[in-house]
Amino acid sequence: MKFFRMLFRSIRDAFKSVFRNFSLSMASISCITITLIIVAVSLIASLNVDHFTEVIKQDVTMVVFIENDATESDLAKVKSAIERLDNIEEITFKSKEESKQEMMDSDEIFKQTMGEWDIKDNPLRDSYLVKVTKLEKIDSTVEEIKKIDKVAVVSYGEGTVEQLVGTFSIIEKIAYGIVIALVIVTVFLIINTIKLTIFSRKREISIMRLVGASNFSIKLPFVIEGMVLGLLGSILPVLGLTYGYVAFYNYFKGNLFSPLIQLIKPEPFIFYVAGVIILLGIIVGTIGSYHAVRRYLKV
Amino acid sequence: MELIRLKDVTKQYKNGVTAIYDMNLKIKKGDFVFVIGGSGSGKSTLIKMLYREEKPTRGEIILGGLNVAKLRNRKVYKLRRKLGIVFQDYRLLPKSTVYENVAFALEVIGTKGDVIKMKTLQALELVGLKGKIRNYPDQLSGGEQQRVAIARAIVNNPRLLLCDEPTGNLDPTMSMEIMKVLEDINKTLGTTIIMATHDKEIVNKMKKRVVVLKEGRLISDYEKGTYAKEAANSF
Ligand SMILES: Nc1ncnc2c1ncn2[C@@H]1O[C@H](COP(=O)(O)OP(=O)(O)OP(=O)(O)O)[C@@H](O)[C@H]1O
Numbered sequence: 165m166k167f168f169r170m171l172f173r174s175i176r177d178a179f180k181s182v183f184r185n186f187s188l189s190m191a192s193i194s195c196i197t198i199t200l201i202i203v204a205v206s207l208i209a210s211l212n213v214d215h216f217t218e219v220i221k222q223d224v225t226m227v228v229f230i231e232n233d234a235t236e237s238d239l240a241k242v243k244s245a246i247e248r249l250d251n252i253e254e255i256t257f258k259s260k261e262e263s264k265q266e267m268m269d270s271d272e273i274f275k276q277t278m279g280e281w282d283i284k285d286n287p288l289r290d291s292y293l294v295k296v297t298k299l300e301k302i303d304s305t306v307e308e309i310k311k312i313d314k315v316a317v318v319s320y321g322e323g324t325v326e327q328l329v330g331t332f333s334i335i336e337k338i339a340y341g342i343v344i345a346l347v348i349v350t351v352f353l354i355i356n357t358i359k360l361t362i363f364s365r366k367r368e369i370s371i372m373r374l375v376g377a378s379n380f381s382i383k384l385p386f387v388i389e390g391m392v393l394g395l396l397g398s399i400l401p402v403l404g405l406t407y408g409y410v411a412f413y414n415y416f417k418g419n420l421f422s423p424l425i426q427l428i429k430p431e432p433f434i435f436y437v438a439g440v441i442i443l444l445g446i447i448v449g450t451i452g453s454y455h456a457v458r459r460y461l462k463v
Numbered sequence: 464m465e466l467i468r469l470k471d472v473t474k475q476y477k478n479g480v481t482a483i484y485d486m487n488l489k490i491k492k493g494d495f496v497f498v499i500g501g502s503g504s505g506k507s508t509l510i511k512m513l514y515r516e517e518k519p520t521r522g523e524i525i526l527g528g529l530n531v532a533k534l535r536n537r538k539v540y541k542l543r544r545k546l547g548i549v550f551q552d553y554r555l556l557p558k559s560t561v562y563e564n565v566a567f568a569l570e571v572i573g574t575k576g577d578v579i580k581m582k583t584l585q586a587l588e589l590v591g592l593k594g595k596i597r598n599y600p601d602q603l604s605g606g607e608q609q610r611v612a613i614a615r616a617i618v619n620n621p622r623l624l625l626c627d628e629p630t631g632n633l634d635p636t637m638s639m640e641i642m643k644v645l646e647d648i649n650k651t652l653g654t655t656i657i658m659a660t661h662d663k664e665i666v667n668k669m670k671k672r673v674v675v676l677k678e679g680r681l682i683s684d685y686e687k688g689t690y691a692k693e694a695a696n697s698f
């Protein structure tokens with residue numbers, strides 16, 4: 165009970181102090197806000213990239229066409245050669261007859277012309293359908309497969325996908341760098357804010373000592389003040405991200421540019437991200453205030 | 464019963480100044496003791512050691528069974544809860560009311576709300592300020608401000624009240640008011656009081672125990688002593 169009374173008092177004091185030195189608090193809060201907005205955007209972007217590359221990966225299949233003069237044993241050799249490569253997720257065989265049937269099923273005109281072909285006349289090629297594990301390495305895998313004997317042509321998605329993924333990973337790295345720099349700046353600003361509150365309340369602190377407040381209860385309000393700054397700093401990013409993402413999602417109807425790039429459904433996704441943002445704000449605030457208290461509130 | 468015992472206490476400050484030399488002193492529970500002596504004689508230093516603001520360089524200070532000299536910084540608050548301290552400059556919170564200033568002492572040690580209210584009003588009644596609980600310090604006379612400080616010091620029912628020149632900033636009439644309040648506390652609550660002072664009038668009128676310091680040494684100790692006797696040889 166006593167603990168909760170002290171906690172309640174500390175929280176009340178922390179809020180009072182934030183509003184008493186409002187201009188100073190605003191500087192810290194703005195800095196936290198900017199940092200968290202960037203974190204939120206990066207987080208949403210990178211989670212979405214992860215999500216749709218996962219989806220695309222399941223759809224990107226390369227087709228390895230085999231030369232027409234290949235024998236049964238050639239086919240087996242090609243298959244085992246492909247399987248020996250390290251980026252292979254799945255491989256299935258599709259004979260030229262199957263391809264023909266597929267084409268005939270898909271189109272009336274094909275059906276009429278191809279229906280007349282005999283097995284020997286079929287100009288289509290036998291093929292292997294190959295899926296890769298790592299989409300960003302698909303280019304080199306294709307090169308390896310092309311070198312295999314009796315492989316005629318390899319065709320796959322135009323390369324736009326992995327370009328996109330590559331670009332995003334660069335942007336992600338830049339965003340990480342910016343976030344780290346901003347977090348450091350923010351922590352210093354918070355240290356400074358709390359330092360000034362400590363100095364402005366010197367008298368109060370000395371009276372607290374005289375009347376027998378414990379060190380913990382003297383320090384607690386200042387540490388909590390940092391948490392409060394972090395919490396207040398996360399309000400705008402959380403609101404922005406929640407409404408922003410839902411609007412964004414609805415505007416693009418869940419797909420970005422092509423049906424292949426699916427966005428993550430807003431619920432419950434945004435609640436998780438919001439949780440992370442609030443937590444991060446509070447952590448950054450606490451780190452700052454904790455350091456300030458350790459440095460400027462000696463006992 | 465003995466509340467305080469100093470054994471061979473020496474205090475040397477970091478700058479090399481020795482403020483107290485080999486002091487031995489016993490103070491009984493319920494006593495009212497004046498500590499007198501010229502400027503720089505070590506009165507404040509003695510008081511500071513009693514509330515563990517300063518640590519003695521050598522010797523022992525036993526206060527209510529607690530070895531104050533050995534007390535760790537982290538544990539000082541336990542000692543402070545057992546005593547009240549009053550200074551010449553009142554040390555009130557200027558932006559808080561009389562009531563808030565006194566209640567503050569209980570709030571910061573986690574006292575329950577209804578207990579705070581009861582004890583705060585009791586303490587303010589004892590110092591005669593019940594009618595001014597909503598005033599701010601700058602709306603009070605010096606004597607009234609000092610009474611607020613006294614109320615804050617006794618609100619947690621301490622066994623010991625330390626006063627370092629509590630009347631130093633007050634005119635004789637106001638000083639006597641403060642002394643009445645202190646005597647009342649000493650009589651009705653049984654609180655032991657140690658008061659450092661320069662004020663001849665007060666010491667002469669009160670006829671309490673007087674401990675005389677000179678250049679850091681305890682040179683005389685009188686039951687029901689007066690300042691006048693000492694005036695000649697200690698200044
Ligand atoms: N924090 C300190 N650091 C160094 N020396 C100090 C410190 N405080 C006091 N002194 C020295 O110790 C001696 C005793 O000082 P103290 O304040 O105890 O005297 P006092 O009797 O209270 O004097 P006054 O009547 O002027 O208040 C003085 O010589 C003073 O200069």
Ligand SMILES: [Mg+2]
Pocket residue numbers: 506507508627
């Ligand atoms: Mg002094």
